[in-house]
Amino acid sequence: MVRVSFTANLQRHVACPPRTVEGCTVREALAAVFAENTRAAGYVLDEHGALRRHMIVFVNGEAIQDRATLSDPVADGAEVYVMQALSGG
């Protein structure tokens, strides 16, 4: 099982409580969350399923590498954080 948490800043627009889901990759874990929260998906991913430009996903503290297809693996017990990438000054 994988625990997925979202930035508090997203909660103002769409409720995204932490979820514990099944999944072997970031894509699978997020898909499991978004299956029950379809509106949230559009805030994190673009229309092609890629991570939005100013968003970032950490798996156990490490930023994912594959922002286009989210193929980074997640091990059982992993912590996935969906955050805003700091941009601008």
Place this chain on the structure above:
Amino acid sequence: MSDRLYVATRKGLFTLERGSGGAPWRICRTAFLGDQVTMVLPDTRDNHVYAAIGHGHFGTKLHVSADGGMNWEERTAPAYPEPPAGAPEDRCPVRQIPIPWRLEYIWALEAGGADQPGLVWCGTLPGGLFTSRDRGASWELVRPLWDRPERKKWFGGGMDYPGLHSIVVDPRDSRRVTVAVSCGGVWVTTDGGESWNCRADGMRAAYAPPEHAYDPAIQDPHRLVACPARPETMWVQHHNGVFRSTDGATSWHEITEVPPSTFGFAVAVHPRQPDTAWLVPAIKDERRIPVDGKVVVVRTRDGGRSFEVLTQGLPQEHAYDIVLRHCLDVDRSGDRLAFGSSTGSLWTSDDQGDSWRTVSSNLPPIYCVRFAR
């Protein structure tokens, strides 16, 4: 005259109303405070209001109100399809950066014709035009325009990507739609979007090499409007001048004598008098500030042969307000105008611009000003 005004800003949507007897405009309602509202459309066909929200991190969203802006519901935002497999990447011919098939920004929302209830047009960056036939519940990219080979010539002006910012639906024939793209010229369909032709003959691009200056598909119309009672008369505030068409965009005539400058973003045309139009000039590329620090509106009543410079009630020293392309509007009476600036000032007039009142100098940067017609 219209007594309701919507003002979309960098930090929210403001609804202003005024009472009878010349009462001042007051902000009566706010929505989306803190969020960038890039476009608003009051649809008088059914009292719906559409608002485009550009979240810096979370993407572009569309919200719809069915009660004139009291309550809002998020709808599906337009979405680009996947590019064809194996097709070469779209690249900006100027910046040499990839042009994504991805919604970057909603820059235009317009209602379809009176005979098309629920149909809404949406212009976006990176240049796609979308239609919804169900009040924003679903959207479809207008492929016949997106797939035109000339799109490869389009490029961004102030933005990184080309943007479709003006949509004019002919009130006599809803299937005739004219759109304008920065920088991609003016395009016309007469069959509801099934086929398109570039109609910018006569426009001149001073920013292009001489051999390309008259290429219709690289023109930078900053704003396109048409007279509702005479839709074949169109006005364009272009990057390097003012252009007018009296034949439905088939040909354009440049108007070169506009005081104090031919540069600007916004233009509005009287709803029944096609020769009466208003512009808000500024110093062009080099500075983008009002000429001599004076905010002025210019008005022609003779199709651009002459202009009056209107200053009464507007700041005439050390004013650095720039009025972006969607920030000047005229109501259906043709007497009441409003315009707002990128530094948060909002002015209104009840006498076709002869005199102006400051409604606020403290709003966030203003992106769109529209009367509820």
